[in-house]
Amino acid sequence: MKIVILVKTLLNSDKLNITLQRLAHQLVENHLSFKDTVLIGIQPRGILLSDRIFQLVQTITGNKKIGYGRLDITFYRDDVQSRDIQVPTDTDIPFSIEGKSVVLIDDVLHTGRTIRSAMDALIDYGRPKRVELLVLIDRRFSRELPVQPDYTGHSVDTILTQKVKVYWSEKDGKDEVVLIDKV
Amino acid sequence: MLSVKHLLGIKELTVKDIEQIFKTADNFKQVLQRPIKKVPTLRDTTVANIFFENSTRTRLSFELAEKRLGADVVNFSASGSSVSKGETLIDTVNNILAMKVDMVVMRHAASGAPWFLANHIDASIVNAGDGTNEHPTQALLDAYSMREKLGSLKGKRITIIGDIMHSRVALSNIFCLNKLGGEVTVAGPPTLIPKHIESLGVRVEYNVKKALEWCDVANVLRIQLERQHKPLFSTLREYSIYYGVNRDMIDSLKKDIIIMHPGPINRGVELNSDVADSRQSIILDQVENGVAIRMAVIYLLSGKREVE
Numbered sequence: 001m002k003i004v005i006l007v008k009t010l011l012n013s014d015k016l017n018i019t020l021q022r023l024a025h026q027l028v029e030n031h032l033s034f035k036d037t038v039l040i041g042i043q044p045r046g047i048l049l050s051d052r053i054f055q056l057v058q059t060i061t062g063n064k065k066i067g068y069g070r071l072d073i074t075f076y077r078d079d080v081q082s083r084d085i086q087v088p089t090d091t092d093i094p095f096s097i098e099g100k101s102v103v104l105i106d107d108v109l110h111t112g113r114t115i116r117s118a119m120d121a122l123i124d125y126g127r128p129k130r131v132e133l134l135v136l137i138d139r140r141f142s143r144e145l146p147v148q149p150d151y152t153g154h155s156v157d158t159i160l161t162q163k164v165k166v167y168w169s170e171k172d173g174k175d176e177v178v179l180i181d182k183v
Numbered sequence: 184m185l186s187v188k189h190l191l192g193i194k195e196l197t198v199k200d201i202e203q204i205f206k207t208a209d210n211f212k213q214v215l216q217r218p219i220k221k222v223p224t225l226r227d228t229t230v231a232n233i234f235f236e237n238s239t240r241t242r243l244s245f246e247l248a249e250k251r252l253g254a255d256v257v258n259f260s261a262s263g264s265s266v267s268k269g270e271t272l273i274d275t276v277n278n279i280l281a282m283k284v285d286m287v288v289m290r291h292a293a294s295g296a297p298w299f300l301a302n303h304i305d306a307s308i309v310n311a312g313d314g315t316n317e318h319p320t321q322a323l324l325d326a327y328s329m330r331e332k333l334g335s336l337k338g339k340r341i342t343i344i345g346d347i348m349h350s351r352v353a354l355s356n357i358f359c360l361n362k363l364g365g366e367v368t369v370a371g372p373p374t375l376i377p378k379h380i381e382s383l384g385v386r387v388e389y390n391v392k393k394a395l396e397w398c399d400v401a402n403v404l405r406i407q408l409e410r411q412h413k414p415l416f417s418t419l420r421e422y423s424i425y426y427g428v429n430r431d432m433i434d435s436l437k438k439d440i441i442i443m444h445p446g447p448i449n450r451g452v453e454l455n456s457d458v459a460d461s462r463q464s465i466i467l468d469q470v471e472n473g474v475a476i477r478m479a480v481i482y483l484l485s486g487k488r489e490v491e
Contacts, residue, residue, distance in 0.1 A: 072210065075222035075252075075482075085184050085486030087203060088210040124219040 002182040007162060010137065010154055011177040019153040023134060024056035026151050027103060036129070037101040038067030042118050043074075043089040046106035048168040049136050053105060067100070069093035076117035091121075098126040103151075107166045109135040112147035137164050137177060185483050189308040191297045192317035193358040201362060205327055207479035208472070215251070215475055225254040228485055231284045233276065234311070235261040235291045240446050240470060241311050241321070245288050248477035257284065272296065273303050280306055286485065289313075294351075307484045309477075315349050315410065321445050322355030324476040326363055328469045329400050332441055337364035342394045344370045344428065345404035345453050348377050349411065352404060352445045357383050370394035371426055374415040391426050396436055402443040403428050403454045419452050429455040433463070441465055 011019060031037040034057065041050025047070055054068045074088035104118055115133060122128065136153040142160070156164065158179065167176045185200045193201075214222055230249045234242055242258070249256045259279065261267075266275060276287060286307045289297055294314030301308050312318040326336065333339055341360055347353045347369045360367050361384050368386040369376055376387060388394040395401055406422065416422045428442070442454075442464040450456050459466060 074210075075214070075224040077224070080224050080227075080486065085483055087184075088207060090210065091213055120223065124222070125217060 005181050005183060007179040007181050009176065009178050010156055010164070013175040016175050016177060019136070020052055020056060023136075023151050023153055024053055024060055027053070027057055027134070028060050031101065031103075032061075034061055034063050034066045036099070037103065038069065038095065038097060039103050039105060040069045040071050040093065040097075040122070042104060042106040042114065043070055043072040043091070045108075045166065048171060049107045049166070050105035051170075052168075053134065067095045069095070069097075071104075071118060071121055073114060073117040073121050076121040078113060078117065093125055096126055097122065097128045099129050101130050101132070102128040103132045103134055105134045107135065108137045108139065108164045109133070109147070109149055110139045110142055110164075112143045112145035115147045116145050136166060139164060184486065188484070189297070189301050189310075190319050190480050190484060191301060191308065191310045193319045193322050193355045193362070194317070196319075196362070198362050201323065201326070201359065204323055204476065204479045204483060205330065207483060208327060208475040211251075211475040211478040211482075212472070214478075215471075221251045221253065223253040224482060225249070225252040225485055228252075228285045229255040229257065229283060230286045230288060230481065231257045231259060231279050232311075233259045233279065233287055233289045235266070235289070235296075236312065238290055238311070240473070241290065241318075244470070244473040245309075245311060245320075245477050248474050248481060249288075251474070252478055252482060254286075254481070257282075272300065276300060276304055280304060286481065288481075309480060309484065312351055314351065315354075316351050317355045317358075318351040318445075319355050319359075320473070320477055320480060321352050322359040323480070324469055324473045325352075325356055325402060325443060325445070326359045326365075327476055328443065328465055328472050329365075329441065330363075331468070331472070332465060333399060335364070336360065338366065339364075339400065340366045340368070340398045341400045341402060342368045342370055342388070342398035343402045343404060344391055344394065345426065346375045346406050346411075347371055347380065347404070348375045348415075349407040350404045352402075356402060357385055361385075368394050368397060372416050372422070391428065392432055392435075395428070395432060395440065398440055400441040400443060401428065402445070404445065405447060405449055406453055419449075423452050427451075427453055427455060428458055430457040430461075433458055433461075439463060443469060445469070 039054055041047040070092045072089045072091040074086045132150040134151040135149045138152045138155045139158045140155050162181045165178050167174050169175050186197050288309045288311050290311040291313050294316035296313050297308050297310040343353050357367055368388050370388040370391050444466050448454055
């Protein structure tokens with residue numbers, strides 16, 4: 001039987017909060033009033049991050065009309081036949097992304113395959129002017145595809161067996177990011 | 184993930200399976216409303232549509248569903264094939280599978296043919312109608328369309344009218360609606376209602392008007408003349424008068440009921456045009472939902488499975 005061990009805590013509640021604030025400010029710095037910029041979170045776990053970022057950006061800019069959507073990428077995965085069938089979650093993009101700047105938001109960037117799928121899925125909804133990527137945790141040096149984030153909360157060097165777990169108070173009862181390993 | 188490897192009949196499905204198919208179909212319905220109505224999920228899968236019996240809707244619907252999942256599709260119909268030279272079912276299907284086909288969608292005139300095939304081949308099979316037995320995807324899309332209009336089917340009353348005896352749609356619908364908590368009545372002439380059908384947990388009513396008064400949804404079935412090898416009612420005109428659903432009958436009810444028909448409609452026989460084309464009819468919604476339901480079924484059956 002494999003035992004899960006805690007390697008280290010990457011972000012505690014306070015640090016997570018500061019990181020989220022910084023990411024939101026960086027977004028505002030680049031997109032000012034968010035006139036032609038929309039935020040899209042990747043289902044299922046990226047949503048919890050994008051919900052927070054969306055709220056913070058709204059507060060900072062005072063703009064209550066920022067486009068915010070959720071994208072499910074289940075049907076765009078490249079490993080449908082080789083793993084258990086995933087039950088999809090909802091895609092909810094209640095606006096056109098044609099000509100918009102899109103900020104894709106996910107919690108952990110690892111191999112880059114999720115983001116590849118997300119970009120394919122996104123393009124099927126229209127042709128955005130540009131696409132940026134915001135991630136909370138960047139697992140460096142583990143990429144299988146040429147994908148890099150534009151906004152990074154925290155970078156971490158990991159090995160393959162390790163896993164980054166992001167906990168959110170809304171769902172998991174606590175705000176915390178930890179690195180675990182199975183031995 | 185479904186509890187079954189094949190979709191042979193509704194009988195084998197659990198309520199959880201059905202709910203999962205509906206949930207997935209919701210997502211595919213969303214995909215079908217986009218400008219780009221296609222996803223690349225099954226681009227590594229080839230599906231063969233093997234039809235030993237005629238079909239317009241079901242076959243087109245399956246083919247569209249497969250193509251919109253990104254799968255490769257081959258079509259086969261018995262007419263003009265080596266079946267007329269005497270090739271057996273297993274040989275035919277195995278030859279198709281030898282060309283690296285991953286999934287088979289089959290319609291066959293013999294009841295039970297897909298079960299027989301499932302025992303002899305490895306690929307996943309989707310039953311697109313077998314004789315007078317089951318037509319699972321039709322029942323799923325019917326229930327899905329009802330659910331769209333009525334919410335949960337728990338305690339809802341559904342009348343199935345017409346040729347119950349020869350209808351695989353009726354049997355699959357009964358299984359499906361029972362599992363989802365609906366109450367079912369079958370109505371039609373006594374010659375077209377099988378004996379002992381009450382044992383499936385349905386009510387029997389020989390008066391169509393009464394059956395309509397009772398229900399929330401009326402699913403009107405086609406008179407299957409091609410399967411009736413002996414006369415079971417005198418003339419189509421007489422059938423239409425006593426068992427056909429028409430405007431006057433619908434207007435005389437105290438409530439608005441939903442009208443469904445699996446198609447093809449014999450207009451003026453089991454269903455009059457002024458009902459089939461009315462705002463109460465969801466016949467075209469059924470067709471639309473059919474593609475999403477079939478996408479969901481094929482998607483959910485396509486994953487990796489443990490080798491038994």
